Amino acid sequence: MNTIYRQSSNNRDASLICKSVKEYKSWKWTWEPRPNSETDLIAVEKGGEVQVKGPIKPGRLSSTTYNKHVFNFHISPVNYDYSGKYRCITNAGIYTTTMLHTIRVSVEPPDGVLRNQSVILTCEVSEVTGSVTLVWLRMEGNRGVLEKQQIMTEKNNKLQLAVNLSSNETDPLHWQCAVFTEETLRALAPIISLSSSETSTVTNQEFNKYAKATVSSVLVLCAGILIGTLLYYRYRKRMSVLSVHSDPQESEPVYINISQLRKDRVERSSTLGNREQNPEMYRHVRRNKNEKTNINKRDKTPAPSDSVTYATIYFNKSMQVPDLKI
Template sequence: MPLTPIKIFILICGFCSRFHAIEYPPVQTQNEVLHGSDVSLRCDVPLLSESSTLHWETDREETSNTTLMYNNSAYIILHTVDERNEGKYYCRLMKNRTVQTVRIHTLNVISHSYNAKNKNDTIYRQSSSNSDVLLICKSSKKYDSLKWTWEQRPNSLIDLIAVEKGKEVQLKGPIKPGRRSSTTYNSQALIFHISPVNFNYSGTYRCITNIGIYTTTVLRTIRVSVEPPDGVLRNQSVVLTCELSEVNDSVTLVWLRMEGNRGVLVKQQITTEKNNTLRFTVNLSSYETDPLRWQCAVFTENTLRALAPVTISLTSSTTNAPSISTETTTVKKHAAHKHGRHTLACVLTLFTGILLGALLYYCYRKRKSKCYSVHSDRQESEPVYINISQMRNNRERSNTLGNRENSPEIYRNIRRNRYGKPNVNIRDETPGTSESVTYATIYFNKSKFQT
């Protein structure tokens, strides 16, 4: 029976669907973890298109823990697991409105925190105000004494919290315990809660019983920052910095630009050397500052250990400026604002100068008027002695010419009477002869006197 084109198409579709089913078979894994430890799960697919999503779910609901999609993989981190985290975790791929289960992970939590393999349990925490660490020392046996110690650097052992049978809990050391720390004696469990986590809290924490070391937890802290810190223009370049404390093994730091839960690689750094603090920076150009959400991811052996998010904040003047032309307009507005402020300052300075000049001129006139008044009073209060004979000759000369304006100038002493009229008193002490000189005192009203 010959194959028609329709049959060939049906066979190809069936083969592709069968191949698709074989390509993504559900993989089942199972893992046992200690009580209080961190668990990182990973799910991979060969190719993840932009329209498809990959996420983790549990038996009860979609998990609300840390989730990241990066390089065709979905990651999830479970912090400080306990019995509530037990169960099945499903990694599911949604593509073309169909859902396919890619991986099934069964998680079993051991009731105690004792590590039989005597390995250090390393956890990572971001240094921030809402980050915390719960150090749980839980055993199946009873002990007379329990305590948590902290060794920030070699040979620097410090007791943080201790309890003995029949005694109250003793708080020691520089780290203030959080609200979930133990407050009463329990022969099988001792909890030390750190909240918030500071960057310098990294180090080795040990739970020690009256027999010896029970469990060891190594804390690595991570912090991120953005420069400038007070907000940037939309098209301004910025610097992102990621710091990791106490690097002792192979670690990969990655800066991711976030598009929803999907991370896009921008820069990564792999280090195998021992460092007290690993510093990893990335310089972002103007077009890369448009996405505001970024994350610094820490990987060890392809396992996601920590995520530290950072958000680039924009200044309010350029929040609605998505393009370069709009940015140029904003710059012009800033220039106009600056010019306007300069003009206003000049006007205020000029106005202040005018007021100051007017005040100085007023004070000068007032002082001059006062001085003139004092001088006039002084002249008016002094008696003046004149030659009577000379005054007669001048009067006769003025009568001859018929002009009163040519009368001699007379120095007078002014005294007002009670009616405001001048008083002229002349007293001759010697007979009036041509050679004799007579002295007189004249009082007159200056306002009504006419020469």
């Protein structure tokens, strides 16, 4: 079984080659990320086309047609969760097995290098077969200075190594995580300070995310201000039109009511004045035996201006007439 190490990055790839001098009628690549979880990735039979079946999309260097001697599977880019066993299987059985271990490096906080702050660099390996040594190297030109190392085994809960960098150490130094097995260098995973002329993949991705978020926020704010201004302008315009072109029929009844009210007041005043000038006409009041009062209608006979008509009052004999004082 072959074992390879690859950094999980957008610009990292892995080529799995299955080559034989013997002819085979069918080929396929399978992937087993965990025990008893094998799944087909690509497959081909003689005279047919390559069938893509698995969750990992084949890279541009993968086989696209049938070849009786070669069948390749290309992984690009390499994700951290792509680790596991890859098998090349022919119609005769398993031809080869490749074990892929992935490496991940990270910076916390992600924008700490950009802001010249203290940061924590972490190197992590997906899994360990036997023992692996993780090393942080501080690169000065072509020479690497060992800063920290740790041996990882299958018993370790966390397969990672972290190093703290103060603000004055991040510029202009380059940092790389090295993976050793049995004192043999298997892989290098670099992190390069953004303050230097070169840029690292990890910090570049974080910077792009921060820039996109900032631009999106600014665009949303500008759109909100523009919409608010437009709505306010339309509201002012509508109010100005209503004040200039108001309907005269709506205000006319108010004018008529006021005029009518004034007219009623004048007529009411005239009536009261006439009553004071004209002689008072008293009514005839008669009380019957049942002590009910009958009020006769007003006498329509005109009277002289200086005359006064007194009312005639009839009482039953049984009633007492009170003394009248004049």
